[in-house]
Amino acid sequence: MSLVTRLQQLALVAAIGSMSIPAFADEPVRGGTLRMIAQPEPPTLMLGLNQQGPTQFVAGKIYEGLLRYDQELQPMPGLARDWSVSDDGLEYTFHLQEGVLWHDGEPFTSADVVFTMEEFLSEVHPRARGVLAHVEEIEAPDEHTVIFRLKAPFAAFIQSFEVSSAPMIPAHLYQGTDFRDNPANETPIGTGPFKLERWEQGSYIRLTRNEDYWKEGKPYLDGILFNIVPDAASRAVAFETGRVDVLRGGDIEYFDVARLEQMPDVEVTTEGWEFLSPTIWMQFNLRNEPLDDPRFRQAIWHAVNRDFIVDSIWSGYGKVAKGPVNSASPFFDDSLPDVEYDPERAIELLDEMGLEPNRRGVRATIRFLALPYTETYIRMGEYIRQQLQQVGIELDVTQTDVGGWAQTLGQWDYDMTINLLFQYGDPALGIQRAYVSSNLVKGSPSANVSGLDDPAIDELLTRAATESDPEERFRLYSEFQHEIVDNAYFGYLIEAHFPTVYRNNVRNLVNSAIGLNDNMAEVWIER
């Protein structure tokens, strides 16, 4: 090797090194297509009609809400330029961005907001319906101002304008139509930075840059490609072989993350889930023996090694959950007791209850409804069954599909299941529904299916929802958390920290509390 070439090489290395100096590279550049995976394939991209995870992920680039939220869950401007809340907490005034156009060229005005909230979402959006029940009236004094008047103070109201909670829908296309049968559903029209270009069912969805986006110079990307890959192993392969740039949590198995992280130029983040803050918990059917006995529930809690679940099943992408409120929430109370993994204690409790082991060592048999979402949840169920068996609790597993699971749960036809609870920014929005006795309705898996009927808890939650003083709210929610954990009404397993795996030339990927579900106007690819 000649000296010259060696010198050249050194120079090259130096050049590469200098190129990766952050200051140099952090200047956003336009262009490039970001390749990701939508999994499972969204049923529709009309975000107003469907808010499943994949729909939020894809359609979150097409539609926008009035507000966005930073990673501390504080509101940021979205389609609303600024906003104010009256002192009595009853009147919310939003000032809209100007010069915003729908993808079909029509202007976005306050009439669209009023239509969206008053007519559209209050008819079809299950979560928004609950929030809008607090609203007395909506008023649009001019084209760019909207005023909401509440019936009573509702502190969580300001948390309800994220894109999936309240996506803005074009009134000119939907007003006076049958929303669900509107042909426009096939070609979603939003205000977002990307437009739908092509959706090849079962293969891919391609979004293209919205040239008329209201935010100057944005988005940076020319387009976004969502591959549809139904198989987790194939998704990992797709990333490894460079066919996609980003993997979301749940796209691949967690133990694969560590392997992919070893690849050059690959980074992993667990940010971007602050708004949803998923908690995975064991739901008991408190109506049924022996689950109506707190000792039995505590025994279950003690029998499960949650550290093992975090470390082995989730490969460390999570942490042990202490109680109903996610530790990412400002209302989380860190003083909750830690429930230890202590099978002996579990056996003591069962003995205390008088549940003696039979010949096979079984003290009690309960029906376990396995959660069929992904392999990880199924595996978690298998693990818990194995753990409980060791203290003499036998699980009779019903493995069904998502439909059957939802149905069985909604009909209260179970003893125990694993479930996933999203916080939606505020306990009043995400948590309350599963705990209050007013929501003891049969038929919906997301209602209070466990049969929890505790007036003290009802009282605490209702007061906390309408209280506007943050400190008082914290106190009320703290009391609620203690009450739940003390009685072991539910078994909290882990808080999931879904990892996002991406190539490090993708910049500014996560910049809000909804992470990858956000509109990605600020994302750019370094070249």
Added chain:
Amino acid sequence: MSARLETATAAPATGAGEAASQALLSVHGLSIALPPGSDRPFAVEQSTYTIERGSITCIVGESGSGKSMTANAIMGLLPQPYVRVAEGTIHFDGKNLVGLPEQQLRSIRGAEISMIFQEPMSALNPLMTVGQQVAEVLRKRERLPEREERARIARLLESMDLPDPERIQDSYPFRLSGGQRQRVMIAMALALSPRLLIADEPTTALDVTTQKQILSLIREQQRERGMGVMFITHDFGVVAEIADKVVVMEKGRIVEQGAVAEILNHPRHPYTRKLISAVPTLNDHASTTPESDVLLEVRSADKVFRSGGGWFRKAREVHALNQVSLTLRRGEILGLVGESGSGKSTLARSIIGLNPIDSGEIHFLGEQLLGGGRRGHKQRKRLARHIQIVFQDPYASLNPRRKVGAAITLGPLQHGVPVAEANARAKEMLSFVGLDASAFDRYPHEFSGGQRQRIGIARALAMRPEVLIADEAVSALDVSVQKQVLGLLEEIRQRMGVAILFVTHDLRVAATICHRLLVMRHGQIVEEGETSTLFAAPREDYTRALLDAVPGIDWQKPELEENL
């Protein structure tokens, strides 16, 4: 042994047509080995014979005598590697065919030596037209322009007396009758004017009238072309009809050979004598007279079979029985004769209740049989005691998974006879039909065809019936066995006073045993009469044609003492 055969070979052939000359085919010391585990080591053992130009040599023997094997050996068509020539030579035209390369054998096959087979139904490829299959042979020698080729095929088919050769040429085999197919086979075999034709039981599957036509066609073609013909058959009538020279085989060995007149009229070997004496003649009529009271009467029976049919197609109808009437008296053997499809079996099965008639009446001892329906079923069950049947195929008529004793006692037990009595009766019947009592605990496959037929008869007799229907009961049996079973039936009639309705296509057999005959054709009874009168002076053309067609009718069987 072989010395005696040497002399036999030297006997001159009395060919019609051309004068006898040197051998066309000469088989010497041929042995064909069977695979290990077979019932005997050699299918054919040390056989030596010749076939001359311009004459027909019949190889005759009962089933399993190895006569087809030697034909296949000549053609080089033995199912190798299971069966092979162990020793000996086959000289054709001075060339030893044994061990000849396949290539050369192939050029001889179909061109120099041709072969036709027993089953015309399966011997033609169902997916190719007749013309295509004939053309295959022609193309072995030369490729003609299509039009010329068609013309040649048409001429060939025409010379086989096939009607409308143009149409037949484009037909698929399933459109043709059995006789027509056999003519096509012969046409294919003769297309290249071979010098030797091997015919392996070519008429066995055919009706007598068709058989006669095919026999005369073969004879005619043989004379015209001066071929040598090797004709394999089990039927001495056919031998008498067609042969110039006869070779008799028994269990793979040649026991006797010589000119046809010599063998047929002066058989020397005991086996040959046994075979010939067993051949029924048209003159052995049952002599005893039956009683007069009528057991069974059929009046104007009609039966139509419908097949196929659907939404877009009319069903095809076959009038299987058309205004058929008959009476059967106690102790009588009534023969029902006719060619296949004449309705004789349908009639028998109607009487026994296996397929009810559409209209008309059947009376048994004055009681009308109801046929179908719930009541008919009950009646059928009751009358089963009185009317029984013996079937044609001794291999199919016994349940292979039921012991002989169980088969015989089944009926009586079904009709309430106590077990002990049924067993006793079964053993009695076994000894009556000439079987050892030990047969009771054995399975049917341990018995020969003739023995099985006896078991079938025992089964029927165990019911103590008054009417026995014998549906082609001896047709599947070798001639020597046939004779024994016929004797048994006559004995039954005499000792038990049973009336027998004897269904057969074989006029010789019918002549041996029946008092009276009914001749059926196309579902109708065309003629009825005492056996002797009917044979002596048939009134109907059809009866006459049938009688004419009986092979070897002119042959006067020698009187041989029955010392076997």
Added chain:
Amino acid sequence: MDRLNFIAGRLVKGALIVLAIAIMNFFIVRLAPGDPVSVLAGQSGAMDQDYMDELRQRFGLDQPLIVQLWIYLQNLFQGDLGTSYRQGRAVLSVILERLPATLLLTISAAIISVILGVVAGSLAARRRGTWWDTLISSLALLFYATPLFWIGLMAILLFSLVLGWFPAFGMVSPEKEYTGIMHILDVLHHLVLPMTVLGLFYMAVYARLTRASMLEVSEMDFVRTARAKGLPEGYITRRHILRNALLPVITFAGIQAGHLIGGTVLVETVFGWPGVGRLAFDSLLQRDYSVLLGIFLITSIMVVIANIITDVVYTFVDPRIEVKQ
């Protein structure tokens, strides 16, 4: 004329079967626990009883079953297979979008499996007892015993991950934005593995069938006749044996059509092939009845059509069929 009658008869029969399948599928799927509304409720976070009732009414789920069936059949006759609960779009268009992918996969798999299977089977039969026969028979036996999904996984492991010859999933490379001939080549490149995996099993089936059938036919009388005519062995195999031996293969191919389409559920799932098979499984998990019903109906129609085609092919191959019928 006979053949037209024959085809007409088959069509009527096929239509009746399709109708019966429509009715039965309707009932079977309706008996399933978990109606689509509860699924929607489960996935949307929160939903109250009124809203769920409203949805049920909207989908006609509050009507008596027999009324739902009647409405379903009426719509069916108008070519309306209903609306997907999940996607809010016409079922027919949901399925039709996926159908070409499945047809491409199944037809190509069927063709290669029949061709290669028959070739291998006749080779084995002709070279009976040689190492060719042993090799082909053993491979056929092996593939006949191998689960589709497993061999699919192993194929991905070997050919996609280790060797990198073929893509592991999907039907196209959307990031390449190919058009024209490149697009077709891209699809073919993706097709190779799933087609081969789906075809292997059936190839084994046809090879075994062809071999057995040829050995059987070769013992028939007319083959002996052909030999007696002194025709060359190769000619006899082609003209006499093979053609007759193909009759059961054709029959079997018709019967296999249904299995082949069923097999796509596994293969499409393993290879992420965007076809109807995967849609069926997804729809079942989502309780998307109308889509599932539609898939049932359409796949059954495909099977019926495949059966009619084989029957018609049969009439061309076998002159006896019209008469026998």
Added chain:
Amino acid sequence: MKDLIKAFSHNKAALGGLLFLVVIAIAAVAAPLIYPHSPWQMVGAPFQPPLSGPHLFGTDMLGRDIAAGILYGARVSFLIGIVSTAVALSIGITVGALAGYLGGLVDDALMRVTEFFQTIPSLIFAIVIVAIMSPSILSIVIAIAIVSWPPVARLVRAEFMSLRHREFVEASRVLGVPGWRIMAFDILPNAMAPVIVTASLMVATAILMESGLSFLGLGDPNLISWGYQIGAARTMIRTAWWMSFFPGVAIIITVLCLNLVGEGLNDALNPRIVRRRKA
């Protein structure tokens, strides 16, 4: 019977297959002795490759022993294969016997039903049935039986139709034996040879189908099975090939052996080949 055993034992491949099956069956029965712990139990570190420790085929993502799973899975496979075949046979034989013996309208009706069940794509049909009844060993058996009886019915029907007119059957009719006795004692025993052959192949198919269902997540969640193991390992094919490889091999070997035995039976029972041996 003696002939059958003799003929069968001449076929080395079939005999080998049978021996292997017996070994697998014994291992399956003895599974609790070999692996006293439940196959679901975590017994070691996750993702241990085969032969690296005490675990013959390695461990899975939770540290469960793959080999233990395969042995316990064999029990499920055999159980489902045999029971569902038995159910399918009883449906198929009943339908086929009635259709073939009675003929006419009954035959027409039953054959339409059979054709109908044959037209439906069987795996999709099975998936639906299992999903509707929710996956359990019972629903899987029912599903497999429902989709696999039609060929049996057709086969039995064909046998019955040809045997119905056999002379020994007619002889029984003429003797006044009632129809059901004729079907049960005259026809059925003689129709069983091809049914037995089919049955052995059906067990193989049923095992394949069970594995397919389990692979798709429709197995009985309380029982470990080969298909489940492969399905669960699917996402780990890159990191732990052994997790899906060995259960797959187990399926192949079992199904292969069953097919060999089926072929051996077929050869032994097929009159054509028997005839050739005797000729």
